[in-house]
Amino acid sequence: MTALLGVQNLSIAAGPKAPLVEDVSFAIGKGEALAVVGESGCGKSLTSLAIMGLLPSNLKRMTAGRILFQGEDLMTKPQRALQAIRGNRIGMIFQDPLTALNPVMTIGAQIAEVLQAHRPMDRAAARARAVELLDMVRIPHAAERLDDYPHQLSGGMRQRVVIAMAMACGPELIIADEPTTALDVTIQAQILDLLVELRARSDLSLMLITHDLGVVTRVAERMIVMYAGTVVESGTVAQIMQAPRHPYTAGLMAARPHGSFRLTGERLTDIPGTVPAPTKRPPGCLFEPRCPRAGDLCRTTRPDLTAEGGRAYRCHFPIG
Amino acid sequence: MTATPSKLRLFLRRPSGIMGLALLAAIAAMALVAGYVFPEGPTRMVSRPLLWPGERPGLPFGTDRMGSDIMAGIMYGARASILVGLAAAAVSIVVGTLVGAVSGYYRGWADDVLMRVTDAVQTIPSFLAAVVIVGVIGPSLTTVIISISIVSWPIIARLVRAEFLRLRNYDFVHSCRIIGMSDARIILTQILPNCLSSIVVASSVLVATAIIVEAGLSFLGLGDPNVISWGSMIGAGRSVLRAAWYITLIPAGFVVVTVLSINLIGDALNDALNPRLRER
Numbered sequence: 001m002t003a004l005l006g007v008q009n010l011s012i013a014a015g016p017k018a019p020l021v022e023d024v025s026f027a028i029g030k031g032e033a034l035a036v037v038g039e040s041g042c043g044k045s046l047t048s049l050a051i052m053g054l055l056p057s058n059l060k061r062m063t064a065g066r067i068l069f070q071g072e073d074l075m076t077k078p079q080r081a082l083q084a085i086r087g088n089r090i091g092m093i094f095q096d097p098l099t100a101l102n103p104v105m106t107i108g109a110q111i112a113e114v115l116q117a118h119r120p121m122d123r124a125a126a127r128a129r130a131v132e133l134l135d136m137v138r139i140p141h142a143a144e145r146l147d148d149y150p151h152q153l154s155g156g157m158r159q160r161v162v163i164a165m166a167m168a169c170g171p172e173l174i175i176a177d178e179p180t181t182a183l184d185v186t187i188q189a190q191i192l193d194l195l196v197e198l199r200a201r202s203d204l205s206l207m208l209i210t211h212d213l214g215v216v217t218r219v220a221e222r223m224i225v226m227y228a229g230t231v232v233e234s235g236t237v238a239q240i241m242q243a244p245r246h247p248y249t250a251g252l253m254a255a256r257p258h259g260s261f262r263l264t265g266e267r268l269t270d271i272p273g274t275v276p277a278p279t280k281r282p283p284g285c286l287f288e289p290r291c292p293r294a295g296d297l298c299r300t301t302r303p304d305l306t307a308e309g310g311r312a313y314r315c316h317f318p319i320g
Numbered sequence: 321m322t323a324t325p326s327k328l329r330l331f332l333r334r335p336s337g338i339m340g341l342a343l344l345a346a347i348a349a350m351a352l353v354a355g356y357v358f359p360e361g362p363t364r365m366v367s368r369p370l371l372w373p374g375e376r377p378g379l380p381f382g383t384d385r386m387g388s389d390i391m392a393g394i395m396y397g398a399r400a401s402i403l404v405g406l407a408a409a410a411v412s413i414v415v416g417t418l419v420g421a422v423s424g425y426y427r428g429w430a431d432d433v434l435m436r437v438t439d440a441v442q443t444i445p446s447f448l449a450a451v452v453i454v455g456v457i458g459p460s461l462t463t464v465i466i467s468i469s470i471v472s473w474p475i476i477a478r479l480v481r482a483e484f485l486r487l488r489n490y491d492f493v494h495s496c497r498i499i500g501m502s503d504a505r506i507i508l509t510q511i512l513p514n515c516l517s518s519i520v521v522a523s524s525v526l527v528a529t530a531i532i533v534e535a536g537l538s539f540l541g542l543g544d545p546n547v548i549s550w551g552s553m554i555g556a557g558r559s560v561l562r563a564a565w566y567i568t569l570i571p572a573g574f575v576v577v578t579v580l581s582i583n584l585i586g587d588a589l590n591d592a593l594n595p596r597l598r599e600r
Contacts, residue, residue, distance in 0.1 A: 054494055057428075083500030092498055094491035102492040104513040110492075117499040165495065 003027035003068075004205050005051070005090075005173055010065035012046050012055065012229075018278040020059070021046050021229045028173065033199060033206040035216040035237065037252070038226035041275055044209045047226075048175050051207075052092055053082060069173075088118045091166030093176040097158035097183075101150040107134075107161045108146030114168040133164040137194060156187035163194065173205040180215060192218050213256060217241060225249045228275050228286040235311025243320050245313040247291050285316065293317050330592035337588025343581035347574070351402050354395035362396040362548045363388050370564050384553070384567050385560060393553050394574055400538075400549035401531050401578060404465055408530035409523050411469035416476025417519065421507050423477075424484025435481070438474045446471035450533055454542045461544045464537055468530045479522050483515035517593035524586030528579040535575050550575050 005028040012021040021043040028034045036044045049055050051067055053074065067074040069085055077085075094100040102110060111133060112126035121129070127146065134142035137160040150158055159179065166174055176195065180188035196219055199206055208220055216223055216237055224234040225248065233246040244250040251271040273290035282288055288298040297316050305314045331337045354362075369387040371379060381390035419438065423431035453467035487493065488511065496506050537543050538551025539558075550571040557567030 052494075052498055054497060087495070087499035092495065094494065096491060100491035100495065102510055102514070104516075105510075113501075114495075114499055117501065 004030045004032075004070060005207070006066075006068040007047065007051070008066040008068065010047060010050060010067065011063065012043070012050060012059055013062040014059060014278065015062070019229060019281070020278055021050075024065075024226070024229075024231055026224050026231065026234065028205050028207055030172070031199075031203045031205055032222065033208060033220040035208045035210060035220035035223040036226060037210060037213065037216060037223055039211055039252075039275065042226040043229040044226050045177055048092075048177050048207065048209055051175060052086055052090070084118075087114065088169045089172050091169070091171035091174045093159075093162055093166045093174060093179045095178040095181055097155055097162050098150075100162045101158055103150055106147045106149055107153070111161070111165055111168055114165050118169050129168075130164075133168055134161070136167065136198070137161070137164045139164075154187075155183055156190060159183060159187075159191055160194065163191075163198070167198065170202070171204070173207065175207045175209070177209045178211070179208070180212070181210075188215075195219060213241075213253065225252070228281065229278070230286060230314065231305065231312075232287065232315070233311070233313045234305075239311050245311070245318040245320060246287075246315050247293050247319060248287050250319055251290075285314075287315075293319075327592050331588050334588040334591055336584040337592070340581040340584030340588065343577055344585065347398050347578050347581070348402060350395045351398035354392070354399060357395065358389070358392040362392040364392075366392075370560065370567075372564070373566055373570075381570050382566060384556060385564075390553070390567065390570055393548050394550070394571060396548050397550040397553060397571060398574070398578075400461065400544075400547050401534060401575070404461065404468065404534040404549075405527040405531040405582075407465045408468035408472065408534075409526040411465065412473040412526055413476055413519060413523050415469065416473035417480050417512070419473070420477040420480025420482075421484055421512065424481035425488055425503065425507055425511070427485075431481075434477070438477050441471065442474045444471065447533060447536060450537060451540065451542060454537055459537075459542050459544055461547055464534055464543060467537075468533050471533075472526055472529060475526065476519065476522060479518055480515055483518060484511055487511045487514055517589075521586055521590045521593060524582055524589060528582040528586075531575065531579055531582075 007027070008025050010021060010024045011019065013019045024043070024047055026034065026036075036047065038044050046055070046059075050063060051074070055063065063075070065075070069090065072085075074082060074085065101107065108127060108130050111130040112123070115121055115126045115129055130146060131142045134145060139145055139157060139160050145153070150161075153161065159182075163179075179195070180191050183191060192215060195206065195208075198204060206219070208215070210216060220237050222235065223237050223240055224231050225240070225246065226232065227248050233240060233244065233249045240249060241253070244253060248271070251269075254269040255271065257268060271290055276282060276286065276289065282299070283302070284300050285291070285294070285298040285303055288294045291298065295317060301316075303314050303316045305312045306318075363386070365387040366389045367376060367379060367383050367387055369383055369385050371383040373380060373382040373390075375382060379389055379391065381394065384390055384393070419434050423434040449471045450467040453470060454463055457463045457467070493506060493510060496510055501510075534543065534549065535551030535554065538549045539555040541552075541555060543549055543552050553571040554568050554575075557564065557571075561568055
């Protein structure tokens with residue numbers, strides 16, 4: 001079985017000596033949810049932009065690797081053929097619902113625009129379909145909301161509209177770039193429930209980009225952890241959450257607040273240091289300067305991705 | 321959901337907006353009815369020259385050196401001022417918006433070239449440039465409009481470019497690119513409507529500036545010699561300034577009132593259209 005989306009050896013660079021994403025590979029099967037986890041600047045959003053063809057042109061020139069959607073390479077396909085896939089069979093949910101909607105257009109007009117871009121449809125039919133979509137994302141009194149402007153809706157409602165736009169053409173894959181980061185915690189839970197529900201209903205594949213490990217366990221089955229533009233660990237969410245092999249993953253999990261609200265005097269553990277800049281990456285393991293387990297080997301040789309029992313990690317001295 | 325007051329209502333809530341609108345409406349009405357009140361035109365000799373205002377009934381503003389009615393000159397002159405102001409502002413807005421949109425949306429070399437041209441035009445003192453352009457092409461209403469437009473589009477171009485630079489990175493623009501919308505359509509239907517309020521506010525200042533520049537050019541004798549304007553009336557009164565200062569003062573007062581009313585409208589528009597200033 002070929003995967004729905006396969007990213008193979010994707011590299012993106014800002015210049016000859018400034019790699020931003022290095023040799024990233026992963027696959028998403030039909031109906032599967034993959035979480036991409038990592039801190040800001042680790043290349044997770046760039047990867048999603050590359051899949052959607054939204055990289056700025058100076059980065060586009062320095063991009064290598066293959067992005068396969070149902071076996072077709074999106075990097076080499078002509079622009080016209082891509083339009084039939086992007087926005088149609090692959091939908092995108094953006095981070096900030098405030099900027100993802102045009103403030104001077106009604107939400108009905110914006111949904112209709114997506115619909116009419118991909119298939120001929122008259123105004124009335126597009127409006128009717130827009131109401132269905134708003135119903136599907138649980139917006140109450142959808143028909144009355146159609147002529148509202150984005151500023152008349154709350155943040156959570158706006159994100160629902162963005163999801164409705166991503167779902168408009170019945171996509172097979174949704175890429176969600178930090179879909180709940182800009183929302184209140186209670187609204188976050190509602191939006192995540194909605195994503196889970198939509199997936200269950202229409203056998204949708206999901207690529208969820210996040211830095212929130214709580215979101216990962218709630219939504220995804222498999223995950224990859226990225227650090228400084230590389231994949232450092234991949235596997236099922238259960239495997240990685242129970243027993244992380246890479247010290248960075250372990251550090252991320254230790255840095256989460258846990259326990260009750262009772263003040264026990266414990267401080268949150270953190271990972272010392274910062275991510276190396278793309279131009280100042282160490283010759284050895286990228287995580288070596290911040291790693292508590294680093295040895296001499298880590299300073300000289302960059303570890304390869306080691307596959308083992310359905311999961312993989314990039315470390316000379318893995319945990320466990 | 322509470323009803324948000326419409327932009328028109330917000331505009332009308334400002335006393336300065338109503339005031340400006342009323343003054344401008346009065347001046348526009350004068351320009352419109354000039355042909356009916358004075359069918360013979362503004363330059364016909366109606367009485368003895370240099371009659372003071374109120375000296376003879378029927379001539380509220382008196383007569384100038386040639387014995388023509390200053391009231392008629394003011395009403396016909398309003399036409400020239402308003403026409404030049406609106407036309408020059410319109411040309412500047414179209415050119416400036418086009419330049420700003422292209423350079424802000426595409427960035428890269430197009431941005432570099434267009435912005436260097438804009439910078440170059442902006443370094444030229446605008447009134448002097450207008451004098452030179454009219455001096456070279458020759459005075460007529462069209463050349464006055466063109467020369468004012470040439471010096472005033474960079475303001476709009478920079479404003480629109482800044483708005484485009486901000487908006488082009490918004491996710492809704494990304495979504496439009498994802499669904500394969502053409503660049504022209506994204507610029508015209510998605511981004512441009514979001515900058516309209518800033519353009520409207522800036523253009524009200526532009527109209528006022530154009531009226532002042534036109535008056536200045538006419539004062540220097542560089543206006544259209546066949547069209548009477550407030551500037552040319554001010555210029556004509558110069559030689560008798562000490563004996564009959566009203567000839568200069570009356571048209572000058574009208575320039576001041578017109579420009580003031582447009583600025584008042586601009587302020588009120590800014591308050592009404594700028595969401596950040598609302599509820600103050």
